[in-house]
Amino acid sequence: MNIIVAKDAGYCFGVRDAVKMAYEAADAYGEVYMLGHIVHNERVVGDLEKAGAKVVDSLDEVPVNKPILFRAHGTSPDLWNAATEKKLNVVDATCPLVTEIHEEFRKMEAEKRQLIIIGDHGHDEVIGIASQVADPIVISSVAEARKLGRMKKAGVVSQSTQMIENVQSIVNELMTRVFDLKFVNTICYPTRRNHQQIKQLAENCDLMIVIGSFTSANSKRLTQLALERNPYSYQVSEASELKTEWFSDSVKTVGISAGASTPDEIIQTVIDRVQEIGQITEKETVYE
Numbered sequence: 001m002n003i004i005v006a007k008d009a010g011y012c013f014g015v016r017d018a019v020k021m022a023y024e025a026a027d028a029y030g031e032v033y034m035l036g037h038i039v040h041n042e043r044v045v046g047d048l049e050k051a052g053a054k055v056v057d058s059l060d061e062v063p064v065n066k067p068i069l070f071r072a073h074g075t076s077p078d079l080w081n082a083a084t085e086k087k088l089n090v091v092d093a094t095c096p097l098v099t100e101i102h103e104e105f106r107k108m109e110a111e112k113r114q115l116i117i118i119g120d121h122g123h124d125e126v127i128g129i130a131s132q133v134a135d136p137i138v139i140s141s142v143a144e145a146r147k148l149g150r151m152k153k154a155g156v157v158s159q160s161t162q163m164i165e166n167v168q169s170i171v172n173e174l175m176t177r178v179f180d181l182k183f184v185n186t187i188c189y190p191t192r193r194n195h196q197q198i199k200q201l202a203e204n205c206d207l208m209i210v211i212g213s214f215t216s217a218n219s220k221r222l223t224q225l226a227l228e229r230n231p232y233s234y235q236v237s238e239a240s241e242l243k244t245e246w247f248s249d250s251v252k253t254v255g256i257s258a259g260a261s262t263p264d265e266i267i268q269t270v271i272d273r274v275q276e277i278g279q280i281t282e283k284e285t286v287y288e
């Protein structure tokens with residue numbers, strides 16, 4: 001049995017930088033405040049809490065002498081203005097690729113287009129993109145796109161972690177109802193690479209393990225991608241959830257990947273446990 005690990009498994013650079021900035025701010029100021037969790041991963045959140053990161057519901061709860069960290073997936077202009085008025089010390093961890101989405105969307109607004117975001121309703125990144133402009137529409141599926149009326153001019157961006165297939169089918173539907181349609185593909189390149197590697201590994205391996213929190217929409221999406229290609233695909237949030245019965249004698253190759261909110265330590269413990277179950281002595285190979 002051998003193990004192949006996807007090169008882009010785990011933290012994307014946006015999340016990696018945000019987590020690092022949170023630790024640095026907590027270290028420098030004793031505490032750092034955030035409006036919501038930095039990633040959808042219980043272990044990361046718990047470790048950060050121990051280091052001094054505190055989650056609050058509003059800026060009013062942030063002490064004046066402590067920093068507030070604005071997370072990787074973007075913050076509304078209203079919150080930025082409120083933080084500036086309160087003279088809070090803002091640690092800006094917004095991913096530059098999310099900032100690009102905001103810029104593209106504002107350009108589309110200047111072109112007087114009907115603004116459409118393809119993304120998950122209620123997701124923080126989608127809320128952040130929507131807050132950049134007036135009256136955007138959020139759609140998550142082809143069924144929702146079908147409910148839209150005809151439009152003269154529309155501009156479309158997508159949440160950075162969307163699946164390309166979902167975005168393509170929604171854009172196809174929109175093409176039938178919009179005369180002048182501008183679409184900018186804002187699925188970020190770490191997401192595209194991660195999705196591509198999972199698809200290929202699931203197709204080529206006998207067993208596929210996707211590591212990620214069950215509270216993360218992104219990790220569930222990755223598991224779905226794997227399952228569509230390989231019925232022997234399983235999601236685990238940590239090594240203890242691996243089941244020995246998955247590793248039958250017919251399993252010669254195990255593929256491993258992880259969602260963008262899964263830290264390196266958890267990935268490593270899963271690899272170690274798979275090596276133990278499969279009695280593998282060789283080092284895992286990396287799939288690019």
Ligand code: SF4
Binds near residue numbers: 190260
């Ligand atoms: S998923 Fe993409 S856009 Fe979002 S934080 Fe990571 S790199 Fe940035």
